[in-house]
Amino acid sequence: MNSGSKIQKWLSHRPDWVFVVFTTIAAFATYSCMYAFRKPYTVATFEGQVFMGLHIKIWFIAAQIAGYTVSKFAGIKIVSEMPRSKRAFFILLLVGIAEISLLFFGLAPSPYKIIFLFANGLPLGIIWGVVFAYLEGRKYTELLGAGLCVSFIFASGFVKSVGKWLMLTFSVSEYWMPFFTGLIFAIPLIISVYLLNQVPEPTSEDKDLRTERRPMKKKERTDFFREFAPAIVLLILAYALLTIFREMRDNFAVEIWNTLGFEDSSSIFTISEIPVGLGTLAILGLVTFIRSNIKALYTIIILIVLGFGLIAFSAFLFQMKVLSGLVWMIFTGLGLYMAYVPFNALLFERMIAAFKYASNIGFVMYLADSFGYLSSIASFSLKNFMNPSLSWLDFFIQSSYYVAIAGILLMSLSALWFSRRYSEYLPKLNNVRS
Numbered sequence: 234m235n236s237g238s239k240i241q242k243w244l245s246h247r248p249d250w251v252f253v254v255f256t257t258i259a260a261f262a263t264y265s266c267m268y269a270f271r272k273p274y275t276v277a278t279f280e281g282q283v284f285m286g287l288h289i290k291i292w293f294i295a296a297q298i299a300g301y302t303v304s305k306f307a308g309i310k311i312v313s314e315m316p317r318s319k320r321a322f323f324i325l326l327l328v329g330i331a332e333i334s335l336l337f338f339g340l341a342p343s344p345y346k347i348i349f350l351f352a353n354g355l356p357l358g359i360i361w362g363v364v365f366a367y368l369e370g371r372k373y374t375e376l377l378g379a380g381l382c383v384s385f386i387f388a389s390g391f392v393k394s395v396g397k398w399l400m401l402t403f404s405v406s407e408y409w410m411p412f413f414t415g416l417i418f419a420i421p422l423i424i425s426v427y428l429l430n431q432v433p434e435p436t437s438e439d440k441d442l443r444t445e446r447r448p449m450k451k452k453e454r455t456d457f458f459r460e461f462a463p464a465i466v467l468l469i470l471a472y473a474l475l476t477i478f479r480e481m482r483d484n485f486a487v488e489i490w491n492t493l494g495f496e497d498s499s500s501i502f503t504i505s506e507i508p509v510g511l512g513t514l515a516i517l518g519l520v521t522f523i524r525s526n527i528k529a530l531y532t533i534i535i536l537i538v539l540g541f542g543l544i545a546f547s548a549f550l551f552q553m554k555v556l557s558g559l560v561w562m563i564f565t566g567l568g569l570y571m572a573y574v575p576f577n578a579l580l581f582e583r584m585i586a587a588f589k590y591a592s593n594i595g596f597v598m599y600l601a602d603s604f605g606y607l608s609s610i611a612s613f614s615l616k617n618f619m620n621p622s623l624s625w626l627d628f629f630i631q632s633s634y635y636v637a638i639a640g641i642l643l644m645s646l647s648a649l650w651f652s653r654r655y656s657e658y659l660p661k662l663n664n665v666r667s
Contacts, residue, residue: 240431253373256432257380262425263324264364264381265388269418270331270411271297271357272389273396274338274350275484276502277407278491284344294484296347297354298610304358305603312362312595313449320363321430327356328422335412346408358602361577362595367432369594370446371439374582375521375529382517382574383510386566389483390506392418397502443526443586446593454596461584461597464650468580469601471537471643474636475573476605477612478544481632482569485625492626493558505559509566513574520579526587527655533575533583534648538641543568545637548630565633572640576601584651588658 244252274293282289315323334353338346368377396414399405405413435446449457458465482489486502495501516536523529547564550556556564581594620628 238431240428241433244431245433249373252433253376255428256368256377259425259429259432260364260368260377260381261384262421263429264361264384265391266418266422266425267324267328267357267360268385268388269392269395269422270328270335270415271353272483273392273414274407274411276393276396276487277400277410278487279407282343284347289343289347292344292347293350294480295610296351298480298606300351300354301358302354302603302606302610304355305599305606308359308362308599309454309596309603310451311359312366312599313454313593315363315366315595316448317366317434320366321426324360324363324426325423327360330356332412332415332419335415339406339409339412358606361602362599364429365577365594365598367429369582370435370443372442373521374443375579376518378577378579378582379514379517379574382570382577383514386506386510386513386570386574387503390486390502390504393486393502394500442524443582446585447591449592449596453592457590457592457596458600460590461588461654464584464647464654465597465600467643467647467650468576469604471640471647472573472576472601473605473608474640474643475569475576476602477609478632478636479569479573480606480609481612481625481629482565485629488625489562489629492624493562495558501559505562506566508563509570512567513570516571517574517579520583526583530580530583530587530651531648533579534644534651537572537575537580538644540568540570540572541637541640541644543571544633548633552630587655 244255274297275290277290279288279290279293284292331353334349334355338349338353341349365378365381368374368381371377392414395417396410399410399413400407435443447453490496490498490501520529520532520536523532544565547556547561547568550564551558551561577598581597585592585594
């Protein structure tokens with residue numbers, strides 16, 4: 234995949250909108266295909282299967298998230314240091330390992346299948362940072378990033394629909410369905426990665442607007458953390474809450490939808506996520522047009538706070554029977570991703586740009602992801618050991634309030650810190666401009 238290909242040269246001389254459309258489609262397709270190797274098994278219920286006193290699905294989810302968490306910690310170093318020349322090969326290698334793990338998930342007897350879902354999650358956690366590295370540090374990064382993030386809103390539902398369709402239409406077993414779902418998306422993945430690797434490097438205008446992005450060795454990562462430690466800690470705590478809530482909604486969607494009366498629908502997973510994805514893209518894409526990085530940073534924090542608020546408010550309206558189950562899940566998803574997506578595409582991008590700190594998103598994003606997924610494992614364990622009789626629907630509703638209140642508090646504190654720190658930074662930034 235030659236960095237000087239004809240497609241790259243063609244894109245470099247096209248209008249901005251052509252670059253944005255091409256890059257968004259390539260990134261969206263790449264990450265959507267990756268989801269086919271990660272999420273389909275969650276649409277299965279594995280009824281009546283228990284291991285060591287816990288339902289086997291809890292073990293499967295915990296094992297995959299554990300592998301994903303280890304991957305995120307590894308990504309702190311790997312993604313922040315990775316040169317462009319290795320990205321495309323690395324994506325295909327990692328997904329290939331994940332698909333082989335799904336093959337052994339189908340072959341192995343229970344409970345040894347748990348091991349192979351851990352192995353499946355182990356490579357996949359790195360892919361987000363590798364894909365986003367093609368998008369960061371550009372004047373249209375918010376729009377590109379929002380388009381990429383819509384992929385994990387849409388794709389999560391779509392691959393579940395494909396998985397359930399395989400089971401209902403072709404009687405594929407719950408254990409072999411994940412492997413065959415991955416096979417369906419293998420060729421589209423290869424094509425998508427090839428196209429993504431044709432995206433040109435950031436222009437000089439991009440670097441002027443958003444600060445040059447550089448690989449970060451250990452010393453650079455340590456210095457960066459020390460510079461922004463209070464804000465990073467607050468943001469990681471808020472992001473951990475959102476990750477817990479998202480994983481709950483994602484991994485136990487079939488149990489929640491079944492309780493709401495949609496047990497015979499394979500399309501509900503896709504239907505409910507389309508308005509969520511489009512709404513999130515429309516709202517967050519507007520941040521692209523805010524040229525001032527510090528104003529954009531504050532706007533993003535406000536949108537995250539509004540997202541937390543929508544999670545709690547929609548749960549309240551559902552309990553009051555104002556909203557139907559479908560409408561409630563759509564509004565909950567919109568609130569969740571209004572708050573969650575900025576951490577993956579907007580917040581750290583504008584933070585780096587506002588403070589003119591030469592670095593990259595990979596380090597801080599993977600730091601946040603690592604603790605976020607680690608927290609989600611703890612939350613699932615807490616629910617199952619302390620109150621196993623509580624339904625996932627009731628647990629999800631209760632969690633809405635706790636997540637929203639804590640999240641709003643944490644984001645408000647981070648806004649105060651940024652305000653104070655930016656006023657201290659102004660003399661240095663003025664010197665950089667002059």
